[in-house]
Amino acid sequence: MSQAVRKSSKSTRKRSKIAEGVTLSVLARGTPGYSGAELANVLNEAALLAARKGLKAVTMRELEEARDKVRWGKERRSMAMSEREKISTAWHEAGHAILNVLLEHTSPLHKVTIIPRGPYLGATMYLPEGDKYSTQQKEALDLLAVTMGGRIAEEMFTNDISNGAAGDIRQATSLARKMVCEWGMSSLGMISFSEGNEHVFLARDMSRPREYSEHTAQQIDTEVKRIIDEAYERAGQILEERRAAVELLAKALLEYETLDASHVKEILEHGELKNPPIVEAAPPPLPPPPTDSAHQPPEPIKPEFPAGGLPSPAPA
Ligand code: ZN
Secondary structure (H helix, E strand, C coil): CCCEEEECCCCCCCCEECCCCCCHHHHHHHHCCHHHHHHHHHHHHHHHHHCCCCCCCCEEHHHHHHHHHHHHEECCCCCCCCCHHHHHHHHHHHHHHHHHHHHCCCCCCEEEEEECCCCCEEEEECCCCCCCCCCCCCHHHHHHHHHHHHHHHHHHHHCCHHHHHHHHHHHHHHHHHHHHCCCCCCCCCCCCCCCCCCCCCCCCCCCCCCCCCHHHHHHHHHHHHHHHHHHHHHHHHHHHHHHHHHHHHHHHHHHCEEHHHHHHHHHHHCCCCCCCCCCCCCCCCCCCCCCCHHHCCCCCCCCCCCEEEEEEECCC
């Protein structure tokens, strides 16, 4: 039985068919917190992709590509990356992905890729199992370790580090600060250390003093650093123990570019990629999309803890 999806664009009240075997629940899992308009946008994008390929119905492939485009930006296959950047990205993402699978309190890994997309040279994507409204301490600590994994794996391979972990560092710092200042997850206890200006978006009064002493500010910084250092230490130990798997995954990424969670698990369990992905010929370059505003992607949602990614280096 095929399902029909009404396109949201008022000018094109067409129905796009969805192919049999499409698992909308998988797509739904990857779009937590999307508004109805954004979901409509994903479906529109998918319908466009299917139409450009001359397909009669939208398959899971187009739906996933559309979801990834709306969330992480457009794929940039043509971006010229040096061999060194590719290798370093492969190790970086392998580090994130291996930790994501090994640690218990993480959202399930969806896929890991070294195809540049939006501002990222690569990405390790995980799918929360539903809309997330709370974070447990164990989840926060595991997420911190996963976030550290990119830089650590890069260093394992290159004996050097790149600026590619800037996004990870920002995320980790913001998460650790929340743990200390808002969530009572540190030795400073159940005290809220707000800057006092969170809700003052207009006419923000920068001169308003923060509501704690300089001594407390130092304690907060010490706690944030301790939490991050411990996550780094923990991630490093695990990756060092599983160095062979990290290397194998990095090499597999260089060969296949995108791998699913099942591939990462195979590498971890069997020490080899038993069922490698089927490599399809790259689709012919697509004409630029129509400028119809109904097809413009919305501002990407900034998830609370977005999937690890490797931002492009800043222009020299
Ligand atoms: Zn990263």
